[in-house]
Amino acid sequence: MGFPDFPIPEQQKSYLSQAEILHFLNLYADHFDIRKLIKFSHHVTDISPLDNGKWKITAINKPTKEEVTSIFDAVMICNGHYNQPIYPKLPGQNKFKGRQLHSHHYRSPDPFKGNNVLVIGAGPSGLELTLKISDVAEKVVLSHHSKEPITTKYPSNVELKPDVRCIREKEVEFIDGTCCCFDAIFYCTGYEYSFPFLNKSCGITVDDNHIQPLYKHMIHMMKPTMCFIGIPFNVCAFQMFDLQARFYVKYLDGDLKLPSEEEMREDTEKDMQLRWEKGYNKRQAHMMGPGQRSYYNDLATMANLIPIDPVIVKLRDESVKRLHTDLMTFREDRYKIVDKETFVKVY
Structure with a gap:
């Protein structure tokens, strides 16, 4: 876990508790002083597109119960999919x-x-x-x-x-x-993937957890000022979130030009066709697993970003294997990263 610009401090163990991960995220927020940019205690009830490409966001201020409406240039949907x-x-x-x-x-x-x-x-x-x-x-x-x-x-x-x-x-x-x-x-x-705050006019559909129309499992093809972070599963979550966010910020900053809508559709249809040929169903439309390294490298190459090190994917695969073979003790395992490709099991 951790981020390229803020790794988790050296630990004596490889598996951290929920409390320790929360502590790390608070350290991250403090280091980059991002709390001042966050409007806490607001419940978003509606997101609607405007004709000028911007977005109208309606939210409820929970402490005051006041309805608040704001206009934004872009929207990143980061509400997770375990709710x-x-x-x-x-x-x-x-x-x-x-x-x-x-x-x-x-x-x-x-x-x-x-x-x-x-x-x-x-x-x-x-x-x-x-x-x-x-x-x-x-x-x-x-x-x-x-x-x-x-x-x-x-x-x-x-x-x-x-x-x-x-x-x-x-x-x-x-x-x-x-x-x-x-x-x-x-x-x-x-x-279920659920986005109850998205107005129908957003044009996003969810069919048995297959979300459309998303380019690279992220970007709204017809309204690219809307992006979804964290949709793929069976992934290296923290690293993927970071990579997706950096990819999209490159686009917003004008440093990355997206293909045409038609080209994005063709690319997505090709991706989905490969999935159907592997026997995937709709619920697996955004599953990565063995294909995650190719996905990460694709995003990194397109946006000229530092890719996720292969060793991270290998460690994730090792962890999943150990979970399924020794659930009772696998969290006692300790690993050490040797280089971008290699890790060793200490004990």
Whole structure:
């Protein structure tokens, strides 16, 4: 993590806590004195394009409850995509008498002490939630349909099950015909990209998490004074955010000329066609994964920016692999970067 112009200070460990990352971000804000440029405690309710290419932003001042309208030359959408939970529709769901929650609402394992808990979904959230709750729960069942077998070690009170067939008042039946009783169900089933503040006149559509019309997964092709930062996933997040922001600032400063709208459409259609040919679905329209290095290099080359070092991508890949093979202890691993291409595992 960290940024090219403000790296994280040298640490004795490779995995930092939430509190430590927050501390780093506060250090960053203090170093560049950016708080004076931020209008805090304002909730944006509407963004609408104007005929002159500018944008009208309507917001609510939370402390005063006053509606405020401002005009801006450009808009960067940076609201993330982990706020609108997806709940799967399962037969009998509304009959269940226990608690049903999304991983988005998880804060502590304590409320589930002594419970039998079902976790649905084996993405990173599902895997980690299962481990955390198993510390206090009587039993945790992880239901999944992962193509690859889950090889990470879990405590003895964790059991793996296939997909859910139906839900009853107190029990859940799985597609293998087995049944278990539960006190709570956690849905670790992802999020929807959501932009409730974008007026329809912005021309942005979201179809099963495929956002259009975006050039390089970022720039509104028809209204390029609007940009989305952080849409791609399975990426080196901090480094990508920084690279995308620098790319777009180059355009705003006039140091980068974008292709014509037609050329941007052709480039995007080619990118999407390659994804469909790989078997990706709409929900994977902005997934990078193995293709992230090519994406970073493309942005850096176009805008004459310093690229993300290959070692960062390699470290991210190593971390993901370790998460899936040794979830219980992978955060104890420590790595040292040797050069732009190479890292070593210290222990």
